Amino acid sequence: MGIAVVTGSASGIGRACARRLAADGFEVRGLDLAEPGVGGAGPCTRFDVTDEPAWEELARELGEGDAPVTALVTSAGILRFGSVTSCSLDDFRLVHEVNVVGTFLALKHVLPLMAKGGAGSAITISSVAGLVAKPNQLAYVAGKWGIRGMTKAAAQDMTGTGVRVNSVHPGPVRTEMTEGLPDDVFARQPIRRRADSWEVAGMVSFLAGPDSAYCTGAEFVVDGGHVLQG
Incomplete structure (x- = not known):
């Protein structure tokens, strides 16, 4: 199956994805700001997704290895609340550094490794906030829409390489990051509960595997x- 690079692998959706891909037979390389070895599956390296030299070093290391990199999951992300009038510039910049720049750097440095091998699947973790606007989440919404657009542009850039790029858009998920969200965020959904992380990981597993070979530049909700609900 090759190597799967998973950012944010120490908790939440990233941890569930790391465990699922390991069960699928991937050699998982987890990256997270949390202490190494916390959560996930396989090695979890302390890593700042906004640090380009760190990505360059990782890409060199992976490129010199024997196993091909065949999957990438960009799950590292943060949430800061604030409206268009109350969101601070510091919070706006921080959310974009982690969520958007972190995703960009992952794609920039890992996709060429996949292209060199002639195959691979990159899965960016966006959000329903990347499909519909949410109040009091200006920075987060803007970032997740950015990830959605970046995914489509990257899919086009990878034309002819054998590399696919798709985005996953979870709704309310039971994770550490969303503990502060009220339960009424899903009260009017057809399925009236939060998702569990493993349900998102199931979609990621599908996109990382051969059954999704004809899917690229698409949104999976x-x-x-x-x-x-609108």
């Missing part, structure tokens, strides 16, 4: 019908 795991939200219990959340976007139907």
